[in-house]
Amino acid sequence: MVKELVPEFVGEITDFPIHAMDQQVIGDLREAWTRYPVLRFRGVPIGDVEQIAMTKALGRIFQTTNVQHGKREDFSEIFVIANKKNPDGTPAGDLGDGEVQWHTDHWWIQEPPSAALLRALEVPPTGGNTYWANMYTAYAALSETMKARLRGLYIHHQDVLDISGSPRRSKELPFSKDFASWSGVDHPIVTRHPASRKLCLYLGASRERQTIVGMKQDEANELLDRLWQQATSPDHVWHQEWRVGDLMIWDNRCLLHRRDQFDPHSVRLMHRTTAEGGRPVAAF
Numbered sequence: 001m002v003k004e005l006v007p008e009f010v011g012e013i014t015d016f017p018i019h020a021m022d023q024q025v026i027g028d029l030r031e032a033w034t035r036y037p038v039l040r041f042r043g044v045p046i047g048d049v050e051q052i053a054m055t056k057a058l059g060r061i062f063q064t065t066n067v068q069h070g071k072r073e074d075f076s077e078i079f080v081i082a083n084k085k086n087p088d089g090t091p092a093g094d095l096g097d098g099e100v101q102w103h104t105d106h107w108w109i110q111e112p113p114s115a116a117l118l119r120a121l122e123v124p125p126t127g128g129n130t131y132w133a134n135m136y137t138a139y140a141a142l143s144e145t146m147k148a149r150l151r152g153l154y155i156h157h158q159d160v161l162d163i164s165g166s167p168r169r170s171k172e173l174p175f176s177k178d179f180a181s182w183s184g185v186d187h188p189i190v191t192r193h194p195a196s197r198k199l200c201l202y203l204g205a206s207r208e209r210q211t212i213v214g215m216k217q218d219e220a221n222e223l224l225d226r227l228w229q230q231a232t233s234p235d236h237v238w239h240q241e242w243r244v245g246d247l248m249i250w251d252n253r254c255l256l257h258r259r260d261q262f263d264p265h266s267v268r269l270m271h272r273t274t275a276e277g278g279r280p281v282a283a284f
């Protein structure tokens with residue numbers, strides 16, 4: 001059922017019995033997803049109902065809080081990612097046509113989600129590819145000295161500004177320029193994945209606004225720059241060139257992802273669902 005595209009990273013599932021999802025099928029899906037944190041289903045004839053059912057097979061539905069335009073009246077579980085416009089000219093989805101920088105979804109909250117499912121309904125002729133970076137291999141490739149240095153370290157992820165630098169709803173810009181003093185959450189840099197039990201890096205997003213708990217900013221900057229550079233090096237990255245009917249499932253707990261920009265005159269329409277996760281657990 002699973003074809004390996006990249007060892008311990010990307011798998012493709014063919015002939016998935018979407019209309020016969022019994023406990024055995026759900027168990028197999030979870031096992032495949034633990035082994036391959038990025039799973040591709042190509043040309044699957046599914047709609048929103050089936051996408052929601054697959055999401056529920058992996059966890060409880062996570063209610064996305066930061067949706068601006070991508071809310072759906074009929075299915076509250078679905079978050080629309082699109083550059084389409086409504087007849088009145090307002091955006092019919094979120095994220096527009098621009099690049100989305102490297103991130104882990106909802107890295108600034110205590111309990112970030114686990115599974116993300118993204119299904120392509122309309123795709124542009126070029127651009128708009130999605131990239132994933134494997135945080136298991138990114139951690140494993142670090143030197144022993146670096147691994148020892150990371151023991152017990154936490155990044156402070158401020159929750160005031162979003163990835164594009166705009167204030168989040170209901171957040172006021174603090175007076176201090178020291179991000180360490182801003183509201184947010186602390187997550188361990190090295191976490192242990194609850195299902196695979198393997199160690200991985202957890203970097204979140206917004207490198208330029210990150211601090212390390214208890215560390216001077218000069219030292220933190222040097223360390224964070226190195227980690228981000230190594231984590232997103234091509235050695236650990238795979239990308240998806242979308243076709244209509246593709247469904248990707250990924251594990252937000254052990255990956256980073258980003259998206260390319262695309263031609264604003266073309267249309268890209270995706271439906272996203274998300275499953276709840278939990279607090280990232282420190283590896284040490």
Ligand SMILES: O=C(O)CCC(=O)C(=O)O
Nearest residue numbers: 081100105118130259272
């Ligand atoms: O549009 C995409 O390819 C990915 C957007 C994204 O970051 C997400 O769905 O979490």
Ligand SMILES: [Fe+2]
Nearest residue numbers: 103104105257
């Ligand atoms: Fe994302």
